[in-house]
Amino acid sequence: MRCSMTAHGMRLAQQSDKSSHAVDMETVISIGSINADFQMRVDEPPGGKETLAGRELIRPSGGKAANVAYLARLLGIESRLIGMVGDDDLAAQALDPLRRAGVDVSRVRVATGHATSVAVILVPPDGKKRIVHVYNANDVWDEAALAALEDEIGAAPRSAVVAVDAEIATDAAALAIRTATRRGLRVVLDPSPTERTSVSPIADLLPELHAITPNNEEATVLTGIEIKDDESAARxxxxxxxxxxxxxxxxLADGGCVAAFDDSTLFVAATPVAVVDTTGAGDGFTGALSIAVARGAPPEEAVLYAAAVSHWSVTRYGSQAAYPGPDELQPMIERLRGGVRRVPRGQRVHR
Incomplete structure (x- = not known):
């Protein structure tokens, strides 16, 4: 494995053999959490019982940034991942599937003496997952790691889209946004967790973003508007x-979404699907939106593309394994297209 040590105990993880550094390529740079997931089905939602019986244990790669990076490569775009893993055996679980998919992980750093982030995911029969997330190395960014992050964004292609989440050290997420926007790169933020994104320094940077993808609860925290229906979501x-x-x-909770851009509000109604597992659906939305923006899609098409990935992903078990390829995605896009309504800002719309 090719590594380089620093004075602060950090080193670079092994570089993907399929990485590319062409300046003019459509590129998504994903910055944020990288996890080793432990996912299982349970016969009932966690509640008062001290012990639940689980089944179908899988140990995939996970984390918001890792999922975005995987999806970008799956859908045929240049994909770079920046984040932290520990110096344990779980780092391979987190990174090897990404390497095999062709994601460039050469910018992932190893936090010596720290464990890789772990997520334990329970999926009950309704598919609405419950997650316990231990951040571990995701939160370990020393001065050398921050300096490297700044350099890596500084060397990114001018056409790159930077997808950021806040499941990493706040200083790192804020630096990523600040550096990318100063260079004129478009930043897409998954504002989770809102305990970090609703306060300074990240909250101060929201006006610099190209796009943001909160769920209804996160949007309520960020705006103070309680979301009960399409109209409140539009507000x-x-x-x-x-x-x-x-x-x-x-x-929205039902799989639909509402978007505001230019002088328009866009409503994308959910279409019925058999929900198996919601793990990674939100990451799929953010990733697909980032891909569409990188490809120059107009906002309406970008949002539709993102909603289609999110809809598809809940019909399978897992996160990265549930994401659709290009051929699988197109029929879902067409199913959703009939439920799209674009109206002038402030006009009332009923689904």
Whole structure:
């Protein structure tokens, strides 16, 4: 394995053999959490019982940034991942599937003396997962790692889209946003967890974003608007757009979404699907939106593309394993297209 040590106990993880550094390629740079997931089915949601019986244990790669990076490569775009793993055996679990998929993981660093982030995911019969997330190395960014992050974004292609989440050290997430926007790169933020994104320094940077992808609960925290229906979701999306965010998408609990951009509000109605597992669906939305933006899609098509990936992913067990390829995705896009409504800002729309 090719590594380089630093004075602060960090080293670079092994580089993907399929990485590319062509300046003019459509590229998504994903910065955020990288996990080793332990996922299982349970016959009932966690509640008062001290012990639940589990089955179908899988140990995939996970984490918001890792999922975005995997999806980008799966859907045929240049994909780079920046984040932290520990110096334990779980790092291979987190990174090897990404390497095999062709994600460039050469910018992932190893935090010596720390464990790789772990997520324990329980999936009950309704598919609505419950997650216990231990951040571990995701939160370990020393001065050398931050300096490297700044350099790596500084060397990114001008056409790159930077997808960021806040399941890493706040200083790192804020630096990623600040550095990318100063270079004129488009940043897509998954604002989770809101305990980190609703306060300084990240909250101060929201006006610099190209796009943001909160779910309804996160949008409520960020805007103070309680989301009960399409109209309240539209007000929340409008409020985020009014702060300077070019494309503000609010993901709804039923799988639909509302987006605000230019002088329009876009409503994408959910279409019925058999929900198996919601793990990674939100990451799929953020990743697909980032891909579409990188490819120059207009906002309406970008949001539709993102909603289609999210819809498809809940029909399979797992996160990365549940994401669709290009041929699988197109029929879902067409199913959703009939439920798309674009209206002038402030006009009432009923599904």
């Amino acid at each position: 929340a999306a409008d409020a985020l757009h009014a702060r300077g965010i070019a494309l503000a998408c609010v993901k």
